[in-house]
Amino acid sequence: MITFQRRVHGPFFIPSGAPGRDAVPANSGAPMLDERWIRSLHVESMRHADLHAERAAHVLFQASTIGALLDGSFDGDLTFAELGDRGDLGLGTLNGLDGEMIALDGEFFRADVDGAVSAVPVGERTPFAVVTWFEPTVEGEITAGLDHESTLAALDAMARSESSFAVRLDGRFGAVRARSVPRQSPPYRPLAEVVADQHVFELNDVEGTMVGFRFPAYVEGIEVAGYHLHFIDAERRRGGHVLDFRSAGPLRARLDLSDDLHIELPPAVDLADPDLAAATHVAIDAAERG
Numbered sequence: 625m626i627t628f629q630r631r632v633h634g635p636f637f638i639p640s641g642a643p644g645r646d647a648v649p650a651n652s653g654a655p656m657l658d659e660r661w662i663r664s665l666h667v668e669s670m671r672h673a674d675l676h677a678e679r680a681a682h683v684l685f686q687a688s689t690i691g692a693l694l695d696g697s698f699d700g701d702l703t704f705a706e707l708g709d710r711g712d713l714g715l716g717t718l719n720g721l722d723g724e725m726i727a728l729d730g731e732f733f734r735a736d737v738d739g740a741v742s743a744v745p746v747g748e749r750t751p752f753a754v755v756t757w758f759e760p761t762v763e764g765e766i767t768a769g770l771d772h773e774s775t776l777a778a779l780d781a782m783a784r785s786e787s788s789f790a791v792r793l794d795g796r797f798g799a800v801r802a803r804s805v806p807r808q809s810p811p812y813r814p815l816a817e818v819v820a821d822q823h824v825f826e827l828n829d830v831e832g833t834m835v836g837f838r839f840p841a842y843v844e845g846i847e848v849a850g851y852h853l854h855f856i857d858a859e860r861r862r863g864g865h866v867l868d869f870r871s872a873g874p875l876r877a878r879l880d881l882s883d884d885l886h887i888e889l890p891p892a893v894d895l896a897d898p899d900l901a902a903a904t905h906v907a908i909d910a911a912e913r914g
Contacts, residue, residue, distance in 0.1 A: 679757055683884040684788065684837070685710035687753045691845040692890075693717075696812035700751035701890050704732050704744050707753055710886075713790060713835050715854040716753025718744065721818060722807040724865045726856045727755050728835055733856055735863040737806045737823050741856060751890070754837055754847070756790045760878035766793070768873045775871060776851055779838070783879055786840060790880040791853075793834040798872035800827040800855050802864030824867065832857035834866060846887075 687702045698721045712730040717723065724735040725744065732744035766778045775793075783789055803824045836853035843849055856863035 680884075681757060681759045682761070682880060682882045683886060684754060684756050684790065684882050686847070686885060686887045687716065687750055688890055689846045689887065690752065690848050693752045694815045696814050697890070698751050698808055698812045699810075700749050702750055702753070702888060703746065704748050704750065705746040707750060707755060708732070708746070711755030711757050713758035713792060714753060714755030715836055715852065716750050716755075719749045719751055720807045720809065721751070721805055721812075721815075724802075724804045724854055724863070725750065725753060726835060726854045726863055727753075728833060728856060733860060733863065735802075735804050735854075735856070735865075737804050739802060739804055739823070739825050739827070739862050739864045741860055741863045754852075756880060756882065758790055758792065758878075758880050760792070761881050762789075762879040764877050766871070766875040766877050768871055768875075769798075771870050772868045775869070775875070779851075779877060779879065782877060783838075783881065785881055787881045787883055788837065788839050788843075788885070789882060790837055791835070791851075792878045793853075793875045794832075795871060795875035796829070796831050796873040797827070797855075798829060798870045799868075800830060800832070800866065801825075801868040802827065802855055802866055804864045825864070827855070827857065827862055829872060830857050830862070832863075834869070836866075847885075 685707075687700055687707065688697065698717075699719050707727075708730065712727065714727040716725040716727075718725060718734060722734070723737065726733045726735065726741075733741050734744050735741050762782055764782050766775055770778065779791060801824065803819075803822045805818055805822045808818060832855055834853045834855045836851060837847075838851050839847040839849055841849045853866040854863065855866050855869070
């Protein structure tokens with residue numbers, strides 16, 4: 625059975641027609657999750673106090689929401705030590721929007737405003753991240769010389785599913801166009817304003833790894849719809865948020881399909897109203913895809 629659970633006291637909503645719908649307080653005023661997402665994903669939200677180490681296969685764990693990040697919520701309460709208990713592959717950022725985070729093989733890296741990579745101390749915190757214990761369920765090779773859109777189309781064909789999934793691409797890239805942003809200071813501006821100051825750079829003829837996720841269109845506001853990818857080179861020296869790329873050789877592609885998403889909500893952050901998805905699409909597109 626697909627369920628939606630909040631591990632916090634207070635009002636909650638269950639979509640109409642779902643088991644337990646009559647238990648919803650009529651005057652709660654809480655936003656309702658899109659019913660299509662409820663049907664396709666097991667969504668569970670929790671607060672920081674409810675977190676515990678968990679190693680479950682094919683479960684995506686997310687700290688906060690992309691909608692909160694868009695609004696300028698750049699300080700989270702989750703440490704990277706705690707994030708490391710929830711997965712070994714993923715992406716995100718650091719408090720203060722201090723660069724782009726890449727999680728690979730259980731290690732966390734930060735790509736600074738110029739794309740220089742360094743290890744993330746376990747005591748640092750994140751306002752937004754998505755990780756999973758990466759156990760691929762689909763593997764294949766993608767033809768050399770494809771551009772960004774052609775590679776993503778090949779991944780869609782490999783998945784043969786509308787499920788969300790984590791993705792890892794390894795190989796040589798002819799060019800990777802990436803970006804990072806400068807660290808922010810309170811009072812924070814909305815993300816759409818911050819990315820106007822982003823630094824865009826190109827990495828040429830580079831061996832490395834792209835990691836990220838694909839989510840369906842109707843999660844916009846809670847997640848980035850479509851593909852969200854970060855890159856790190858094989859020497860762990862350069863990386864960033866991927867805007868565009870072209871492969872130089874065949875790419876090893878691995879996908880971990882998942883219908884389970886667990887979300888940790890920091891104080892004052894709640895699940896977004898899906899009716900805002902259309903309104904936030906342009907902002908997300910500008911912030912995440914440049």
